[in-house]
Amino acid sequence: MPRSIPGCVMLDGRAAIRRRLGLRLWLSGGWLALVLLAALLAPWISPQDPLAQDLMSGRLPPFWVPQTEPGFWLGTDSLGRDVLSRIIWGARVALIVAFVAGTLTATIGSALGLIAGYFRGWADRLISRLVDIWMAFPPVLFAILLIAVLGPGLMSIIIAIVVIDWTRFARVIRAEAMNQGAMDYVASAQVAGMPRGRIMLAEILPNVLPTIVALLSLEMGISVIVEAILSFVNLSISTDQPTWGGMIAEGRISVHQAWWVLVFPLIALFLTVLSFSQFGEGLKDRFDPVLR
Amino acid sequence: MLLLRTILARLATTAVTLFGVAVIVFVVIRVVPGNPIAMMLPPNATAADIDRLRALYGFDKSIPQQFLIWGWGVLHGDFGTSISLRQPVLGLVLGRLPATLELSVMALVMAVLLGGVAALTGTRKRGTRVEAGIDVANGVAMSVPDFLWGLLLIILFGVLVPVFQISGRVTPDLKLPFTTQFYLVESVLRLRFDLTADLLSHMFMPALALALPLAAIIGQLLKQSLKETMHLDYVTLTRTKGYGENHVILREALPNAILPTLTLIGVQFTFLIGGTVIVERLFSYEGLGNMAIDAVINRDLPLIQGIVIVFALLFTAVNLVVDMTYAALNPRLRHA
Numbered sequence: 223m224p225r226s227i228p229g230c231v232m233l234d235g236r237a238a239i240r241r242r243l244g245l246r247l248w249l250s251g252g253w254l255a256l257v258l259l260a261a262l263l264a265p266w267i268s269p270q271d272p273l274a275q276d277l278m279s280g281r282l283p284p285f286w287v288p289q290t291e292p293g294f295w296l297g298t299d300s301l302g303r304d305v306l307s308r309i310i311w312g313a314r315v316a317l318i319v320a321f322v323a324g325t326l327t328a329t330i331g332s333a334l335g336l337i338a339g340y341f342r343g344w345a346d347r348l349i350s351r352l353v354d355i356w357m358a359f360p361p362v363l364f365a366i367l368l369i370a371v372l373g374p375g376l377m378s379i380i381i382a383i384v385v386i387d388w389t390r391f392a393r394v395i396r397a398e399a400m401n402q403g404a405m406d407y408v409a410s411a412q413v414a415g416m417p418r419g420r421i422m423l424a425e426i427l428p429n430v431l432p433t434i435v436a437l438l439s440l441e442m443g444i445s446v447i448v449e450a451i452l453s454f455v456n457l458s459i460s461t462d463q464p465t466w467g468g469m470i471a472e473g474r475i476s477v478h479q480a481w482w483v484l485v486f487p488l489i490a491l492f493l494t495v496l497s498f499s500q501f502g503e504g505l506k507d508r509f510d511p512v513l514r
Numbered sequence: 515m516l517l518l519r520t521i522l523a524r525l526a527t528t529a530v531t532l533f534g535v536a537v538i539v540f541v542v543i544r545v546v547p548g549n550p551i552a553m554m555l556p557p558n559a560t561a562a563d564i565d566r567l568r569a570l571y572g573f574d575k576s577i578p579q580q581f582l583i584w585g586w587g588v589l590h591g592d593f594g595t596s597i598s599l600r601q602p603v604l605g606l607v608l609g610r611l612p613a614t615l616e617l618s619v620m621a622l623v624m625a626v627l628l629g630g631v632a633a634l635t636g637t638r639k640r641g642t643r644v645e646a647g648i649d650v651a652n653g654v655a656m657s658v659p660d661f662l663w664g665l666l667l668i669i670l671f672g673v674l675v676p677v678f679q680i681s682g683r684v685t686p687d688l689k690l691p692f693t694t695q696f697y698l699v700e701s702v703l704r705l706r707f708d709l710t711a712d713l714l715s716h717m718f719m720p721a722l723a724l725a726l727p728l729a730a731i732i733g734q735l736l737k738q739s740l741k742e743t744m745h746l747d748y749v750t751l752t753r754t755k756g757y758g759e760n761h762v763i764l765r766e767a768l769p770n771a772i773l774p775t776l777t778l779i780g781v782q783f784t785f786l787i788g789g790t791v792i793v794e795r796l797f798s799y800e801g802l803g804n805m806a807i808d809a810v811i812n813r814d815l816p817l818i819q820g821i822v823i824v825f826a827l828l829f830t831a832v833n834l835v836v837d838m839t840y841a842a843l844n845p846r847l848r849h850a
Contacts, residue, residue: 351531351534355535358534358825358830359822360791360803360822362791363810366806367539367543367810367818367822443657451661451792454661454792454795455792455795470665474796477668477673481669484665484668485669488665492662495662496654496658499656500657
């Protein structure tokens with residue numbers, strides 16, 4: 223019975239886990255690269271003008287349905303706009319929000335977390351209290367409220383994500399920085415007379431970086447979702463710019479007449495969010511010395 | 515004595531948190547440009563109309579003054595009057611809160627059941643393909659948020675195989691004999707199982723959408739704790755006594771492995787309640803979150819404030835209960 227010898231199972235399992243991790247990293251990275259290419263090359267590869275309306279060819283089904291019009295691969299929405307082209311252009315908004323909002327959130331949240339976790343004292347008390355207050359808000363309601371106040375637009379969405387989600391980084395990085403701060407290498411740096419600010423940046427930051435990278439990837443996925451949710455409640459960007467969330471909101475209404483308007487942007491969103499989180503997990507495991 | 519002091523300290527920090535939430539909402543919705551009264555009135559309203567309405571809702575006073583008046587009212591159970599619905603905020607909020615509570619608790623129950631089954635099966639079949647499959651399913655369920663699960667469920671069980679209702683809390687033309695807003699509880703108590711079935715058919719998909727990410731987190735953590743416990747000496751001892759694997763897992767390992775999961779469920783439950791806002795919107799479920807989004811769209815300041823405070827109260831109350839339960843269950847904390 224292999225199961226009664228724990229060590230053996232662990233070693234066996236570890237090889238399997240590593241193979242699975244490699245595959246996971248490749249699959250998720252591949253999809254993200256595809257989305258990135260689509261976003262960059264949108265003007266050249268999208269088969270139709272994503273904004274062109276044609277009420278005569280509204281709600282055309284996708285290409286495999288007989289008697290549909292050629293050229294509209296994934297069908298059209300109720301206004302006759304090409305679904306595939308809109309998904310390709312929607313990737314732009316999704317990725318801009320993911321990268322800009324994700325990076326800003328990670329930077330601000332991690333900085334506050336590092337300060338709270340390493341310097342402790344009143345800075346920690348202040349930051350931790352703020353985190354407590356933030357955690358008492360329902361995040362989606364907070365986001366909608368902020369957009370209502372800031373006005374719709376790409377910039378507002380990015381600000382809203384940063385304002386709401388910095389706590390995710392602050393909480394985790396604070397705990398990690400506290401653990402690292404208690405270790406011998408930090409104590410020896412202090413004894414050697416290194417200034418505390420430099421210890422934080424040169425000693426502790428590199429050790430919490432793998433966690434930040436994994437969280438950042440996760441946060442990018444979350445940002446894409448937040449943009450979609452805000453588009454869904456009609457508070458995102460102007461309605462004539464194609465976004466996945468806006469398409470989903472439209473598709474939700476006419477789901478019984480034209481399922482493809484909902485299904486295809488939903489698949490794009492689903493795979494992108496899943497890939498961001500799996501890519502982050504995969505990266506973290508790559509960096510994890512125990513699994514390596 | 516010590517427990518009492520801990521409780522008092524926790525209540526004090528809770529009060530500070532609630533105060534902070536109140537200040538932030540209050541300032542955020544007032545400082546930023548945009549006149550709520552102008553948005554309420556038709557474009558042809560006169561300046562006198564606007565002034566009259568501003569005075570009526572107290573918007574002519576300074577922000578600190580407004581906050582004090584509002585805070586005083588809240589402490590006396592008066593949350594103000596909704597601008598868009600022209601009714602007391604407290605009544606509106608209390609009318610919708612039961613719907614959200616029923617949905618959240620239903621989702622929590624589903625998450626615990628799904629996660630528990632996944633963890634126990636994964637432990638029973640550890641090292642096999644079944645466990646690997648459960649791990650992959652957990653990974654996917656965890657990384658996709660409730661909003662997307664809701665949309666997928668709408669396509670699966672609302673359109674492809676239409677077995678559940680995708681919109682509302684209850685079929686509109688049904689006659690409801692209820693005196694409270696806890697429809698599900700009351701339908702069971704009144705033995706009106708036809709209504710229970712209708713309510714559940716509406717609640718199933720939003721609840722499952724909320725439950726899936728939490729189920730995955732529960733499944734993963736509980737399985738991990740169980741597997742660690744399975745290697746402890748006392749478990750091996752039970753096994754040498756000749757007890758079967760099921761007995762060992764359920765009776766010996768589970769009680770010891772469950773504590774971290776319980777704490778996690780408490781924290782995650784507040785995230786789940788937060789998720790009801792968008793999931794209720796998605797399924798047109800008439801709960802607090804759906805009302806909150808309408809309140810924001812209508813710039814209904816008193817209603818927004820009221821709803822946010824109630825959510826914050828709910829979150830802090832859940833956290834308080836979790837901490838107390840944890841202290842009561844964990845002997846090491848009880849005597850510390």
